[in-house]
Amino acid sequence: MKIAIGIDVHKEKCATFAVYAGKEEPRKKNLDFLERFNADFRRFPSDAAGMVGLTNRLHGQDAYILIENSTKSRDVYWMLTNLGFRVTVAHAADLYRITRSKTKNDDNDAAELAGYMRRRLMREIEFAVAHMPSREVLVQRELCRFDINDRNDLTALKKQIRSHLLIRGMKLSRDYSDITCVLALRELKATGDHILILDAAKAESIKARKSQTEKMIRYRMEGNRMFDIVWSVPGFGILSAAYVTCMADDMTRFVDGRAFAASAGITPKLDESADRPKNCGISRRGDPGLRRLLCQATFVHINHADSFISEKYKRLKANGKHHNEALVACANSMARMIWAMVTHDRKYSADPTVMAVTRYLADSDEIEDEMEAAQTE
Structure with missing residues (x-):
């Protein structure tokens, strides 16, 4: 039996709904199977054991799965793909029946995803398919985002240090273009101001971590x-x-x-x-x-x-x-x-x-x- 399945993925549980996607009218045994499946898998664990349970229930069925693109959905995508499923990942912004719904909940979202998948199998293209990177590329992305977050934290810290100096009427020996350079941090520590001492220590920690992260990124990109x-x-x-x-x-x-x-x-x-x-x-x-x-x-x-x-x-x-x-x-x-x-x-x-x-x-x-x-x- 050809089935279109929508899975609304969350960290702990997935909401699931399946619909018949064949060209002919469904038989009673098909409808009975779908009713039991939707009852048993209305909620199921998002971990590997949950995916294996889904696989066992769908054994022998021609299943096509649709999930929304998210950080957690990538893990689910690879688990299901490795178990032999055909999984499509949709850009969430294109799923207007979900994003603009006035009755949005996990059950309705899963049902809408199943409908989107069924119509796609019938050649109705309503959404763009998201590209799913390999695990290695996901690691590279996480390292880069780690570095980006550190850069953002350092930028915010610079503004905080300059603001503190201005409010306290304090000045360093010169106007540093980079208030977190080695000489500037040395002066900040020497002021004796507890806030500036903590800010300087935080800046040193962020910069050391940035340096280490960039080395890891360079190694991964070799x-x-x-x-x-x-x-x-x-x-x-x-x-x-x-x-x-x-x-x-x-x-x-x-x-x-x-x-x-x-x-x-x-x-x-x-x-x-x-x-x-x-x-x-x-x-x-x-x-x-x-x-x-x-x-x-x-x-x-x-x-x-x-x-x-x-x-x-x-x-x-x-x-x-x-x-x-x-x-x-x-x-x-x-x-x-x-x-x-x-x-x-x-x-x-x-x-x-x-x-x-x-x-x-x-x-x-x-x-x-x-x-x-x-x-x-």
Whole structure:
């Protein structure tokens, strides 16, 4: 029997619902099986034992499973795939019957997922299928996000330190561009201020962890051709090149450079209301970390490398575009260029001095401050 199954995945339990998906009318024994299945597996454990139990019950059935894309769903996807199931993962944003429902609960969500899967088997395409990375790529992503979180914490800590100094009317021997550099931290500890001493210790801890994480990322990316290609572009550091690599994962799944840029949410939305199409702001779909790091790498690139991208930035600024608009437009071009380079297996050719400067800036703690300052110009 051909069955469409929707599984609403949660950390401890999964909600499940199955519907008949055959072309002919279902027989009574088919309906009886589905009724018993839906009663027994209305809730079942999200662990390996639960998935094995699901497998045993569905033995001999032609089952097709749909789940929403989430962090937990990736574990479930690999467990079910390894057990021989055909599993489809949908982008949650496309599942309007669920996201816009006024009767949203786990049971209804599972039933809607089953309906989506049944209609897809009948060639009704209502959602985009999410790409499911390998376990190795998932580890790479987690390491990169660990580093991103540390960078965010360090940025917040810098603002906290500067705010504390201002409120207390305190000044260091000079105005450090990086308030967490070695000399600045030494002075902060010497002030005797308990808050500043704790902040300095926290900054040292974060920076040490960042250094260790980046070494792990570099080790994981050893021999990765896509990483080597992205890292060859002026403006990309270890983190940004690694994150672009593991988020793209397989560049062949994008039909062209625009599709890759769209996956990062840096292509314009299109408003076709009243048959008068017009471009709006960027879509902001996809991973915000990828979008942010692409813009950061592009920022370093346009300020320190000569290319068609940096020329485009100058042209847009000369035409009256705001810095942010011009930067995002150039990040779009950067994404398209990366797609072309990876697709054609070509590295970027840049002056070694330019590469050294841009790689240092891309991985430095000051780049966030420079980008923030540029937005106010």
